Amino acid sequence: MAKYIGKRLIYMVITLALIATFTFFLMKILPGSPVASADKLSPEQRAVVEARYGLDKPLPVQYFDYMFGLVQGDLGISINQFKGADVTDVILSRMGPSAQIGFQGMVLGTVLGILLGMIAALRQNTWIDYTSTFVAIVGISIPSFVFASLLQYWFGLKWDLFPVALWKDGFMSSVLPSVALAMFPLATAARFIRTEMIEVLGSDYITLAKAKGASGSEIAFKHAFRNALIPLITVLGPMAVAILTGSLVVEQIFAIPGIGEQFVKSIMVNDFAIIMGTTIFFSVFLIVIILLVDILYGVIDPRIRLSGGKN
C-alpha cells in the first residue's frame, strides 16, 4: 500500500508540473494586455511596470522563475485584481468560506442523498420513491444559478429564514449557499445508492440472509447499505468537481468572499497571475481528492488494492 501511495505521489508531482507548464504557456498566448492601465501608461512607464512583474524577461526565464517560485509555494504577484498582492495570500485569504460551504454542501448533499436513495430503494415504487426521484431530477436538471437565486428569493427575502446574501452571520450565512451546492451531490448520491441497493437487495446473499431470518433493518443496514456504499466513493471525485464548478456561481450570487467568486473576477480583468495561481490551486485540490478516493477505495475494497498494486 505504502509503495502504491508513494508511486501515486510521484505521478501527482509530475502531473502538477505538467499542468503548471501547460497553464503558463497558455496564459502567454491569451489575448489582452496583462497590464490593465496600458492605455494610460507611456511606453516608458509600461516598461517599468512590466519589469516590476518580470514580464520583460525572455519567456524561458519567466517560465523557470515561475516554476521555481511554485516549488516554494509562491504563485506570483497579482497585476490587476489586487495590485501587488501575493497570489498565494489572495488564495489563502479566500479559502475559508469556499472550504466551509463546499464541505457543508458536500456532506449535506451526500448524507441526504444516501438517506433518500436508501429509503427509495427500500420503499421501491411507493410515493416515497417517487418523491426522492423527483428531488434527484430537480437536482441535476436545474442550473445552480437558477436554484441559488430561487433559494435567495424565497428563503432569504420572502420568508426571511436565512440571510439574503453576504458573509456576516457565521453559520447562518452559509446555509443557503451550502444547500445550493448540495443539490448535485444529493441527486448523484440518491440515484447511485438507490440503483446499487436495489441490485444488492435482489442478490443471492440477501435472499440467504432473509432465509436465515435476518430482520428487515438488519438486512438494510448490515448487508445492503454497506455494500451499496462502497461504489459511492468512486463518484466523490466528480462530486468534488461539481462543487468546485458550482462555487463559482453560488459564491457570486450570495456575495461570498471565496475563491470561485475571485476566479470569475480574475478572468474578467485578465489578471494572469491570479488565473494561473487559481488554476494550479484547483488542480492540486482535484488531484488530491482523486488520490484520496483511490486510497480510500483500496482500503475498503481489497480487490482494488490488489489490482492497483499490480498496475
Next chain:
Amino acid sequence: MTQKFDKIPELPKGSFERITLDAKQAERITKPSVSFWQDAWYRIRKNKGALLSLILFGLIVIMSFLGPVISPYEPNAQTITHANLPPKVPGIEKLGILNGVGTLGGEKVDLYELKNVEVNYWFGTDGLGRDMFSRVWKGTQVSLFIAFVAAAIDMLIGVIYGGVSGYFGGRVDDIMQRIVEILTGIPNLVVVILFILIMDPGILAIIIALTITGWTGMSRVVRGQVLKYKSQEFVLAARTLGASDSRIIWKHLMPNVLGVIIINTMFTIPSAIFFEAFLSFIGLGLQAPDASLGTLINDGYALIQFAPHILAFPAILLSLIMIAFNLIGDGLRDALDPKMKD
C-alpha cells in the same frame, strides 16, 4: 384423516410415446434469430419511460427545427415596442394562465392591452422585443447541436483511445494512461475557460473547449470494458474457434462495450448542455444575438421576480431534455446489457 385407495387407476395404453433423441434437433435454435439492435429495440419498447422519453425527445428535436419556422417572427428580429411581454396564447387565456398578464411596478396588468399589442407571443418576448417562442426553439437547436457534436467527438476520440489502450495493453497502455491521468488532473472547468479565452468566442470555441478533455471519461470507460471482456471466456472461446481479431472486436467485444459507450454518451450530452449554460453565466457563452438554452436561462434568471417567463420556458426545456436523456440512458443501459437478454 387418511384417504384410502382401493386400487390404482389404470392409465390407458398409448398415453406415452417414446421419442428418439436427435442430436441435430437439439442444436437447433427455435427462437427467431434477432440481431443486437433488434433485441435492444424490442426491450426498449417494453420500457415505457424510456420509450416516452424517446418520443418526447424526438418531438423536442422536431420542434427545435420547426419552432423558429412556424413562429411568425425571426429568432433575432426585434420589435422594440413589444419588449418584455408575458406569454399569451389565444384560446386558453380564459383559464387565467398564459393570458398576457404580467407585473409592472408591483401591479398585475395586461401588458398587451397596455402596450396596444394586437398580436400574440406564445412564450412572450424578451427585453429587446424578440419572440421567445422562436428564440427558445432556436436556442434548443443550438444547445443540442453543441451537445451532440461535443458528445460525438468525445465518443470518437474516447473509443479509439480507450480501445487501443485497452486492447493492446502493456507499455502502450501504460503511457496512454499516464497521459489521461494528467489530463484528468486539470479541472475541466479551468481548461474550458482558458480555451474559450484564447479562441474567438462562439459555438466552435465552446465545442473544442468541451471536448479537449471531455473524451478522457469515455476513454477510461471503454478501456475498462475492453480490459474486462478481452480476458473473458467467451472471447477466449471465440479465439479458440479461430475467430479473427476483427471478428472478435466487432462481434464479441463491441456489443458488450457498445452499451457502455452509448450510455456514457447519453450522460455526456446533458452535461455538455449544462456546462454551456454555466459558461453563459460567467460571461463566456455564445456571442449575442445568438441564443442557446444556456444564454436564455442566463438572461432570465435574474428576472425571476418580474418576468418569470423569460426563465421558465428555456428552463423547462432544459429540464425536459435532461430528464429525457436520463430516462433514455437508464432504458438503454437495461436494453443494451447482453446479460439481461431473456
Next chain:
Amino acid sequence: MKNSKIFWLLSLVLVLSAFLAACGGDDEKETGTDKTDGNETAGEPDAEQVLNLMESAEIPTMDISLAEDAVAFNIFNNVNEGLFRLNKENVAEPALADGEPTVSEDGLTYTFKLRDSNWSDGTPVTANDFVYSWQRSIDPATGSPYGAYMMAGSIVNATEIAAGEMEPTELAVTAVDDNTLEVQLERPVPYFMSLMSFPTFYPQNEAFISEKGDAYASNSDNLIFNGPFTLTDWDGTGLTWKMQKNPEYWDAETVKLETINWDVVKEPATAVNLYNSGEKDRAGLAGEFARQYANDENLVTDLEPTLFYFKLNQERKGEKNALENVHIRKAIAQGFNKQDLVDVVLANGSLPANYLVPTEFSFDENNADFRDVNGDLIEFNAEEAAEHWAMGLEELGVEEVTLEILGGDTETAKNMDAYLKDQLETNLEGLTINLKAVPFGVRLELDEAQDYDIQTAGWGPDYQDPMTFIDLFVTGSAQNKMSYSNSEYDALVESAKGELATDAAGRWEAMAKAEKILLADDAAIAPIYQRGAMALQQPYVNDIIKHPFGGDFSYKWAYISGK
C-alpha cells in the same frame, strides 16, 4: 425497477408544475421594508448614523498613485482630501487649501495656502506631503496610470520626467514653507481648480509610506487618511470594509455619519434583494430592474457626464476600410434609434446622445451649459442614413459591407450591441454586422492594435471642462486609435489649449467649433447615449452627493433621518 420509470415521468410532470408555479408565484412585490410615509422632507439627523452600502467590485489598490478604478476613487474621495473638493453643487471649493490660491498674471503660477489639518494619526498635513505625492505619481518607476496622464502637458517638466529624461524632484511643484505650495504650469489651465479635487493630486504621507515599505496600502491598517472618514476592516482582498468618521478631519463637525458598512455584491439581483430585505440602504438598478422600479417612490436618478459612442475605425490594422468614407460613417451614426435604446433597452435614465460633450456637465461663467452652443449635432434619421449609405456604397463601388462591432461583455453591453446590430442592419441595406464581445482587457489590446471596425467605447470626464472630451480625437491621441485626422479640428483644439486659454469666450467657441467638425462634418464617431444611473435609496437616507468626475459620491454631508 422498470415500473419506476413511469414515475420518472410523473416527476417530469412535477418539474413542469413547479416551474408553472414559479411563473405565477409573485403576486406581491416587496418594496422597501421600513416605510416612513410623509417623512420625505429632509429632517434632522435623528437615528443611529450608520449607512449600509454596496459596491460592485472589490478594491484593486488603495495606493493613490496606483489607483485607476471607480471603486478606489470613490473611497479616496471620502477618506482622503486634496486642495479642493467638489461641494454639494458639484463646484470645486477649497478644502485643504485655505481659500482660493493666488494666480500670477500669466496664469502660470499658482500659490496655495494650506489650512491647518491633520492626518488620522494626528500629525499635520504639510505642503511637503503634496510635493512628495505628486513626485511619486509622476516618477516612471512608480508606474502610476494617472500620474503622467493628469500632469503631463500641464505642470512644468512633467512630460520630461514621465519620459525618464528628468528626475522626479524637478517637477515644478515646491513647498515654500509648511503651509505654502507653489505650482508652475506649462500653459494656463482654466480648469485647474477642478483638477485639484482629483485623487491623483491628493497629498501622501512620506514618513508613513516609507515606514510601511512594501506593506503600505496592503490593508486598512497600513493606510493613513486625512478625509471625512477613515477606512477600516479591509483585509486587502476581501469583499467588505467600513468607513468610520475621522475625528482628526478639519471639518469633522460637518460629518454626521459615524459608520458606513460596505459589501461587494456583484449580482444586480442580489443587490436589489438585499435592499428589499432592508439590509442595505441603496442599490443600483439596471435593465429590467430599472423598468420594474420606474415608479418606485424611492427611486433616485442621476444623469452622469459619461458618453458612450461608436469609434469608427477607418484603417483596420493598416488597411483602409469602408468606414474611411464619410457617407458610410454618417449613415452609421444616423442609422439607429437612440430614443428607443435609452427607453427600452437601457431604461435607466440615460439620454440619447447627439453630441460629444455631455449635457449638464460644463458651464461658462454665466452658468450656461456648453451643450447649448451646438445643441444636437447628429441625430437618428433613417431616411438620411439610407441616403448617405447609398451614396457611400456608390462611391466605394460595392453593394454589401460587412463590419464588426467590438463591444464589452457585460449583460448591458451585449444587449445594447444586439439592439444596435438589428437597427443598423434594418436601416442600412446591404450591411452585415458581426458582434464580438470581449473582456475589457482584451478590448484595450484590440483597440491598441486598431484591430476592429466599430467599437463601443465610453468616456467619463477627468476634470470639469469640455476639453476632457474635445481633445480625445486629435491626430495621434491615445484615444484616437481609429486613424481619424482633421487638421482644422487639431488646430482648434491646439488654440483652445494655447493662445485662447485665458480668453474664456474664445476658447469656448473654439471647442464648440471643434465638436461640430468632429460630428456634423466628419462623423468621426457615432455618439450613442449619455449614461444615467438609477438607484433605490431608502427614504431615511439624505444628502449622498453624486459627482460627475473623480470619486462618484461624497458621504461627507449624508445623514440618517426618520429611520
